[in-house]
Amino acid sequence: MGGCGTLSNGTPTAEPVRRVGVLLAGRREGNQTIRAFIGGLQEHGWVVGRSLAIEWREGQGQPSRYQSLAADLVRLRVEVVVAQSTGLLAATRAASPTIPIVALGLPADPVGLGWASSLARPGHNITGTVISREVEAKRVELLKELVPGLSRVGILWTGRPDPAMFGVATIESTAHTLGLTPISLEVPTMNLDLDPAFAEAALQRVEALVVYQTAAFNVRRAQITERVRQLGIPAIYATRFYVTDGGLMSYGPALDQLYRRTARYVDEILRGSSPGDLPIEQATSYELILNLRVARALNLTIPQPLLQQVTDLTE
Secondary structure (H helix, E strand, O other): OOOOOEOOOOOEOOOOOEEEEEEEOOOOOOOOOHHHHHHHHHHOOOOEOOOEEEEEEEOOOOHHHHHHHHHHHHHOOOOEEEEOOHHHHHHHHHHOOOOOEEEEEEOOOOOOOOOOOOOOOOOOOEEEEEOOOHHHHHHHHHHHHHOOOOOEEEEEEOOOOOOHHHHHHHHHHHHHHOOOEEEEEEOOOOOOOOHHHHHHHHHOOOOEEEEOOOHHHHOOHHHHHHHHHHHOOOEEEOOHHHHHOOOOEEEEEOHHHHHHHHHHHHHHHHOOOOHHHOOOEEOOOEEEEEEHHHHHHOOOOOOHHHHOOOOEEEO
């Protein structure tokens, strides 16, 4: 690949142009972490629009689009694909068993799924970062710490039969360990209708909610946080963007660092490394974001030990 030529918009180039595909589960517009990815590429000497062309493909929160988007990038013969979700990774792997794939912060076990021989040496066409299942347990622990007397916790999730199921099982197990009753609130993957799940939450007298990290939910953040507000219960989310949209609290990997690490993987592959030789890394930096305005609206008193763990307070 490479060689002098033109970008996809017809602009002539004087340098060899390399082509990377990026599969987004949601939309590119408003995706605040893309800047970190572009910045990471620039740190490694790649200039988008000059030495590097990026083919963006947007799932728009619709898993039914994933297969066609992945197949499109394979047809374009991009040199590496960045997959933002487990579903996108699976779609790309199905479209091509050989194209290098960089997975971006996946809440899954790539070894257990047969996608990698080991984290240290994947041995296949996939590398990237994964999020430890311990993060799911930590979210439940934080919620219990915040809500004295909590007994019934809801789990809002979608994705069957996606590997996300592994994380849901971790949440349920942690809830049982903490003496809580977990209430499964599954949202249908095909239409993502939130109404039945929230009606069930009210019926089951759910006292707090864990909103599972899934790409399909990310493009519906505003709707989800509003429905939680209407229920009048505390909830914890996976990313800070839910808190920005009116959610109470989030705990998850520091996304800017995650996206910059992804750029480094892309750089190494473009410079000749095989993804099978690049260790899959666990995300190591996490952030706890808390919205004080929402906490006051729920009449919550923030325990001092929890407050000391907070990375960022917002109003």
